[in-house]
Amino acid sequence: MRFNEKELICLSRQPSEMAAELGMRGPKKGDVVKKRLVKLVVNFLFYFRTDEEEPIGALLLEQCRVEREDTQIFSIAFLDEAERKYLFECDSEEQCKDWIDSIIKASYEFMRRNLIFYRTEIHRLTGKDPLEQYGISDETRFQGNSGSQLVARDTSSL
């Protein structure tokens, strides 16, 4: 599958508050802990060999499960495969908590749910849809799912 690699590498170079050297272990049996520079940018987790410009890899932080494994260790599981986890060793309990918190909040879907919550609540409390002033109240992207009121997917066919 093709992807815009150069642009993604450029993205990985953006400044980030969450960038640190952590011990990282892959999900496969036999994978060992390696020191990596781990960096959170938007909803991607990039990991670099220390002092290298280009990341080794990028993990999309959507549909994943982040868990505390130990005082200083957290894990991320993808693809609903709870046993196959990436492990990250931190230097302190606080650092571990920070990473878990940041990764969860970085997910696009998490942010979208928050948006829908705020939108619904503001509408309930004020009678006004706060997205109207932005001209985006009809966008399917910002609709909440509520059973029968599911907005039909916008399909434009040529």
Next chain:
Amino acid sequence: MKLHEKILTHFLSCTSPVDKEGYLYKMKERNATYYRRWFVLKANLLFYQDRPADRHLLGVIVLEGCTVQMLDSDGYFPFSLEFGSGLKTYRLAAGDAQTQGRWVKALFLASHCYLSCLVRDLGRHYEEVKQQQECSDSLSSFRSFSPPTNSLMLPTLGPSTVVREGRSFSASAALPPPSIPTKLAAKKSPKKWPRRNAHVTPLNGPAPPYGEWSLVGSDPLIEFRKLHDFYGQEVQKAREEWLRSQQTEEDHSEKDLIDLG
């Protein structure tokens, strides 16, 4: 660099909402020819494949750091995704103006950065609205008590206005409600999604504590300028309509009160 593709394809096929899908034409740089592809926009990712039913994905475009441009052309409806100097420009085209407009708007709104700004704005708005609500609630609950002879405020009213945590308490509550920590409140709200994702904001519950989310990688001013330009179009339209309606009324000799130049 390795992009873990399975994670992306899993995300594409899971139950989270598809934001837009449809046929568009994509230009191949090598031969400057357009090829028809089925595009699926989800979050800040634009996937494309030959046909909707295909399991094989041709590619994905991560939509961070690009500008969406409507392009002029006779007879077809092109637009581009520009990533900046030294980086790619994707050329796409729609079959009609309406489709073109809808896709341009959808792609403009797709970035993580945009959503981050929006959530931040709405979060602040929500806090303001909640505070205003509490003020008016505390005023009305104060009135429901017979005022004491000394002029000091009743301390028991204090906690009832502070402990809101996103739940609405009735204004006439005589006793301050017990302080409920956010986590506990979150656990009580009904879960409507599969348990596999352990850390999910309950839809009915309060949002978790809203910290500062690092607006990573982009200058917020640029993002807001983009937003401003975009909303500006709406404002411009509204102003034009207003001006037209003014012209149909009696002739006013004065100028506009506000000259927008």
